[in-house]
Amino acid sequence: MDSSTRQQRIVDRLRVAERVDVADLALALQTSEVTVRRDLDALAAAGALRRVHGGAVSLLLRGEELPFALRSVESTAAKDAMAQVVAGLLRDGEAVVVDSGTSGLAVARALVGRRLTVVPLSLPAAHVLSSSAATTLKVPGGTSRFGEGSLVGPMTEASLRSLRVDTAVITCCGMSVDDGVTAYDDVEAAVKRAAMACARRTILVGEAAKFGRTALSVVCSMTDFDVLVTDSDAPAGPIAQLRHAGVEVLGA
Incomplete structure (x- = not known):
């Protein structure tokens, strides 16, 4: 799975749960926790989420569009x-x-x-x-x-x-x-x-x-x-x- 697909799936999860955990994402995406952290950092830089201990929380309001970069x-x-x-x-x-x-x-x-x-x-x-x-x-x-x-x-x-x-x-x-x-x-x-x-x-x-x-x-x-x-x-x-x-x- 490429990085854009992983990141899109992370954002989709955030729209539902509003918080994601690194360990759970690594299992769901069948990748390493290091890769998940890298994806979360990229999404944070794009303004889609805020990093917290062990995962991330969404910065997107309900019904809000994704940043152009994503x-x-x-x-x-x-x-x-x-x-x-x-x-x-x-x-x-x-x-x-x-x-x-x-x-x-x-x-x-x-x-x-x-x-x-x-x-x-x-x-x-x-x-x-x-x-x-x-x-x-x-x-x-x-x-x-x-x-x-x-x-x-x-x-x-x-x-x-x-x-x-x-x-x-x-x-x-x-x-x-x-x-x-x-x-x-x-x-x-x-x-x-x-x-x-x-x-x-x-x-x-x-x-x-x-x-x-x-x-x-x-x-x-x-x-x-x-x-x-x-x-x-x-x-x-x-x-x-x-x-x-x-x-x-x-x-x-």
Whole structure:
């Protein structure tokens, strides 16, 4: 088991128990206590937990999102594969909004070198895309969320309202046929809605793990999207419902 998988499982345990012990984790993860302590130290440095004698306690409030540094190593292969599918849906010359978050950053990486006009909704995505002379960047104004680099607030929303783009690529924190697409922060949700409103076509990107998760702020219904790009582990029932509702579902 690699370190990112171990750390994700530790965080999952903390969300339930709010405290974990080194010895118990070593047994559950089938690894040494030294390795567990190393993982706990890394998670503490990322702000996900506080080390205590013999283990750790959670610093994440109920319903709070993981730090960007941790999410960036979660399901990286799935995110990169989904990003390639998204890139294949875009034609050269298109104007595209690319949402924030780690999946949005994966999409930005997949678009490097493409002849596109891109509106990135995060500073990390803007930085990645700025390396390509072929890509025209239109970076909206707004407030950059600390630790995330996402652009939010009235200036970002106003910038998006002034545009008409071909495609908006939207990411999410949770998605459910019943509860819809959700985000952990209401300002993030508002920017996502503004991005969708300025686009002729909307693409939702979310790995299978996002199904069944519900965050605090509702963005919209899943059926408001034209396309869902997910991975091969996505649950069959919700996928069938979305296709019946007219959403094109593509697996990575």
